[in-house]
Amino acid sequence: MNKRPQKTVTALDAITADLVAVLVAVTDGQPRIMTIEHAAALPSGPFQFGHRSLQTGLRAWVEAQTGHPLGYVEQLYTFADRGRSGDPDAPHRISISYLGLTREEEGREGADAQWSSWYDYFPWEDHRDGPPAILAKIIAPKLKAWARSAEQPALQKTRWRRAAITFGVDGHEWNEELALQRYELLYEAALIAESVREKGGEGVVPGRAMRGDHRRILATGIARLRAKIKYRPVVFELMPDEFTLLQLQRSVEALAGRLVHKQNFRRLIEQQDLVEETGAMAADTIGRPAKLFRFRQGVLAERAVVGTKLPLSRT
Amino acid sequence: MNKRPQKTVTALDAITADLVAVLVAVTDGQPRIMTIEHAAALPSGPFQFGHRSLQTGLRAWVEAQTGHPLGYVEQLYTFADRGRSGDPDAPHRISISYLGLTREEEGREGADAQWSSWYDYFPWEDHRDGPPAILAKIIAPKLKAWARSAEQPALQKTRWRRAAITFGVDGHEWNEELALQRYELLYEAALIAESVREKGGEGVVPGRAMRGDHRRILATGIARLRAKIKYRPVVFELMPDEFTLLQLQRSVEALAGRLVHKQNFRRLIEQQDLVEETGAMAADTIGRPAKLFRFRQGVLAERAVVGTKLPLSRT
DNA sequence: CAGATTATGCTCAAGGAGAGTATAAATGGC
DNA sequence: GCCATTTATACTCTCCTTGAGCATAATCTG
Structure with a gap:
């Protein structure tokens, strides 16, 4: 894929960049995303020397990994984290994420690629049949416990208030655009497998986990798309x-x-x-x-x- | 600034990342942005090994270059371009841009830092006293000429239609949120100094130029802020x-x-x-x-x- | 044919957005 | 002190949008 001779970059500032795609389709009335690694990761790969642009690189990776072409694409967000890798001497690694929209096409998936409903990862986000049961039964109580676990009463109040607003409980209305904030709140409260790995804790909330911060990226994509369909x-x-x-x-x-x-x-x-x-x-x-x-x-x-x-x- | 020993990264995929800030304040009813290099560049610098996160790095650079602290910050966009540098063997260089909002504070600017009105760079964007004269007198005619210069009649029509919509002429309404699209259209039509450098052409439109693609980044920031003030x-x-x-x-x-x-x-x-x-x-x-x-x-x-x-x- | 299911047309009330009128409270010049 | 000027603030009015419901049409199944 790379025709250029290998180069050695001597620099403090050298980093590597990953390209990550949230590729969405809607089939049979279900929102689905393209995944790899047994539905535990989003299509992704490093931004390489041979790539002419970020989008070109992204398209190359998605097509290589999934056999599915990429249509409409827009950039989502750029994350950076050395912390996750564990090694403090590791160079910076950033992830540049994109939202892609397509139609599912039969039999084009690669070996390890498959479509999954995005609600498998965020079961609390589907309110088409009313508020899902896990919200009141599992999530709200756990968030309440988390709020109560704060030292100061003021912080307890702030935490619960924030939880109530983002999850639309306690008199607040559900706002579907807050998907990212909800994920981040659960992450902070250590109710998400990905954050438990990092912070410790137990008793996570239902919903399939993903590798690295891919689930956060997916939440970003969902939030963006939910906001965008309303005016574009x-x-x-x-x-x-x-x-x-x-x-x-x-x-x-x-x-x-x-x-x-x-x-x-x-x-x-x-x-x-x-x-x-x-x-x-x-x-x-x-x-x-x-x-x-x-x-x-x-x-x-x-x-x-x-x-x-x-x-x-x-x- | 960097305490870590210098490392040699051997990798095809090694790249460098710049952090760029669109730092906005409003003083005396004028929107102003922080600039360096005699108002020809935005505060910016490479993302380095010592930076704990993207935002940390950005804050460090802005404070070093301008002496001004950074308050509210949100990410704008990530650009990548090897094309600009001219050298096809150069490694990728990406720019991660941020929008920052503050208040001007007296006498805190660094040597080369200064506040400038953002309308110096985009004189066609100020409609507070009605549509600015240059729109009808200079920009519209030049865009019309550009549209006419297309080979096919269909393309001529598409070009003019696009120009009319984004610039609010020919019966269309002015939409202040389209600042980025306007800049990109002018760039495409080679009516912007930065694009003339690259593509050749002459007769640019009024408005101060900037180094690299900083003016595009500024346009991105303006568009984002104009959209955001309406609902946040x-x-x-x-x-x-x-x-x-x-x-x-x-x-x-x-x-x-x-x-x-x-x-x-x-x-x-x-x-x-x-x-x-x-x-x-x-x-x-x-x-x-x-x-x-x-x-x-x-x-x-x-x-x-x-x-x-x-x-x-x-x- | 009855009942179920989806399509489609229409009405209505409440709230919001755009625009205008009217009045109040300062200042400065004479 | 009076008047023109300037800004602040209170209301009103109309049109359009939005949320919601009612009614009817066109199919299929049993």
Whole structure:
């Protein structure tokens, strides 16, 4: 892959950079992410000399590891940690993470690559059937215990307040965009396998762990995507060429982790001229057949800049 | 600064990372940024072995170069470019940029550090007195010429459409959040000194240039801040402890580059319980003296998570 | 045909945003 | 002291958006 001769870089400031992808698709109304290493890591690899740009490098790694091409991509965040590796003499290692959106394509996964529901990693994030049971039964009590474990009463109060706001308990409303804050709070409270490894502690909360800080990166991607679908027409990247409005709605709901008022959803989609009828109707459906739609190519150019709106109701 | 022994890293994948800060303050109703090298560069320096984290490194560099402490900080974007350096054998160099918000403090600048108005670099971004003259007189015609210079009619149309949308001409509305897209469009059209250096061309648009891609980074910071003030109470970081509502409004306007309806602004600020009266009145003012306000500390915790609203009207 | 299920059209009330009017409280010049 | 000027502050009004519900249409299953 590298045609250049090997170079020796003599520098205090030399570091290595990893490229990490949160590659999202929605299939059968479930938000799914591409994983490797038996669903315990995100597609990733070092930024190398031969890569022309960060995105090029990322695309190369994802395609090599998963056989799946990368479509729409946007940068998420850059993390740095020497602490994790344990060795204080180790050079800095930074991770540059990206969010990618695609459609699942049959039989293109690499040996070790597979799609997994993102709710496997964050079971408390799915509120489509109402607040999940683990929230009240497991998470809230553990967070309360964590808050109480603080020395000073003031800190106890601050902790619980923060927990209540981010998790939407104790009179506060659930806010699906706070996925990252929730993960970080659980991490801080040592209720996450990844932080227990580091800090010690026991009794983690349900949810599949990942290697390194990949789960944090995934949380970052979820939060970003949940915020973004509301004002940028990015759902498009996840849909097939033709779809019904209900399918579109289900995709949005899958990502947001909450339900949407059907009639209002249609109203908003239609009044924004985002879609046009194909003329055909959906086949093989229960109930009244629905019209098929496609996204209007023309609008995409302007909307990519200007924006869109999506309703996310509370029922 | 580095206590560790020098290490030799032998690796294809070794790279160097720069930390770059867009440090913003608002003084006398003007948005200002901290610069070095005679206002031609942003505070920046390499991420080094001795830095415990990215933010630590950034703080170290900014304080060393400018003597000014760094308050609120958030990450902006990570760029990579070998192309710029010219040497194809050079290792990758990435820039990790941050947005910082502070208050100007007297006489703390380093030798080569100074505050400059950000509109010196982007004169077309200030719409507080209506659309600036250079937009219609210089920029629009040049962009039109660029659009016309395309081979295919379809491309001509696409180019002009894009220009019209991002610059709010030809019937489109001005959108202050598109600062980065505007810079990138001008760059692509070779109307920016930095791109002329690279691509050749002549007849750039007014506006001070910067070293490397610092002006792009600044545009990124402006766009991010303009988007953020609307839903997160970040203006707080830029205000003195006590202020009048008009001063607060002027700060928002300085950042947004557009005016706000006064009465509606007050209504929104007050109904959100963001501020409280100090009891004192502003002294040394023309006209009826205004009440002094301060931000409510308590709210900050929740709002930092939940959000705020600001009105940005079109008049 | 009844019941279930989804699609689609329409209405309504509450709240928010944009914009304007009116009045109050200072200053400086004469 | 009066007036023009400037800023502060209180209300009002209208339009649009949003959340929510009702009603009807078009299918399939048994």
